[in-house]
Amino acid sequence: MKPKSFLIIPTVLVLFAIALVLDPAGKGLTKAYGQKKPKTVKEWVICREKLEALVDKEEIGTPGFESAVLQICGKRPAAETKINPAPASSKADLPFKIDCSELDAERQAICKSYLATTRDEVYPHLRDITGTSLSSCYDSVYYKIIPGSASASRGAGGLTSRNRITYGQRYSVDLKPPYDVHELLHSISQCNGALDEHVFHGAIMNAVYVRMGRKPAYSKESASENQNRLIKAAETSGGADLHDKCRAILGEQITIAYFDLGEEAIRRLYQTTISPHPVSLPNKRLVDLWGKSSSIKVQALLEALKGEYKHSLNVPACGY
Numbered sequence: 001m002k003p004k005s006f007l008i009i010p011t012v013l014v015l016f017a018i019a020l021v022l023d024p025a026g027k028g029l030t031k032a033y034g035q036k037k038p039k040t041v042k043e044w045v046i047c048r049e050k051l052e053a054l055v056d057k058e059e060i061g062t063p064g065f066e067s068a069v070l071q072i073c074g075k076r077p078a079a080e081t082k083i084n085p086a087p088a089s090s091k092a093d094l095p096f097k098i099d100c101s102e103l104d105a106e107r108q109a110i111c112k113s114y115l116a117t118t119r120d121e122v123y124p125h126l127r128d129i130t131g132t133s134l135s136s137c138y139d140s141v142y143y144k145i146i147p148g149s150a151s152a153s154r155g156a157g158g159l160t161s162r163n164r165i166t167y168g169q170r171y172s173v174d175l176k177p178p179y180d181v182h183e184l185l186h187s188i189s190q191c192n193g194a195l196d197e198h199v200f201h202g203a204i205m206n207a208v209y210v211r212m213g214r215k216p217a218y219s220k221e222s223a224s225e226n227q228n229r230l231i232k233a234a235e236t237s238g239g240a241d242l243h244d245k246c247r248a249i250l251g252e253q254i255t256i257a258y259f260d261l262g263e264e265a266i267r268r269l270y271q272t273t274i275s276p277h278p279v280s281l282p283n284k285r286l287v288d289l290w291g292k293s294s295s296i297k298v299q300a301l302l303e304a305l306k307g308e309y310k311h312s313l314n315v316p317a318c319g320y
């Protein structure tokens, strides 16, 4: 048992105490932490956010925090997913907001159009392809654009924590044409619980770009080349490095599938991972690499891919 595991139970007890002290009248927090566990994804997200604001995640670690969420908010309810909801031309069903206060005055106009294109064009396409309306999870989507990169330590261009998206200026409003697809797809997958980890980003970004009259973001050729290189490299990799490679191999396969099978197949494959019901249990390698919950999504995806393609990926190092 890791030393930090000891902190979980006291943390949960402390949180109950805090909830009682902060909210003796029986509204808000008590609703979130009381006997009534959240029934909708939206309630669950709010419960989790409140917990996040109360505890020091660094202190108890991610597993400790997730375990406290499970205790207090319960299991995440299934997303109320509508297959093929509104047509892509229809409006956004929740407000989008943007904070560009750290940027120069002359960038403010582009910030406005960045948000408008993302909300009015990108989002309806993503909603259509993923079958998920963000209003089923969130009240608003918040963008924050900063001058440097979103995470100095990881050099990431953007970061998404559910409905809060932070982007470095260079990776957002400075792009031509300027709009966001990448982080918004993370936000959607964090809402509906689909397999994320960039497995669908290549294919879905391609689909959105093409719908918006652009060339695909990633080509079939480069996806195949990358995949071959990664399959070879996976044979001699281990640990986190192997996980990264196996994740990318699957991602390249989905990008290739976009070209071979079309957008409709990508939509089916993505939605298969939202509430996965694989025929077989994931093998041990898949569970080791992806963890219990994601490996079930990966297994469902591999089975669906086999059904679509009539053949399967053959990468023993990854458990495929």
Ligand SMILES: [Zn+2]
Residues within 6 Å of the ligand: 182, 186, 198
């Ligand atoms: Zn990403």
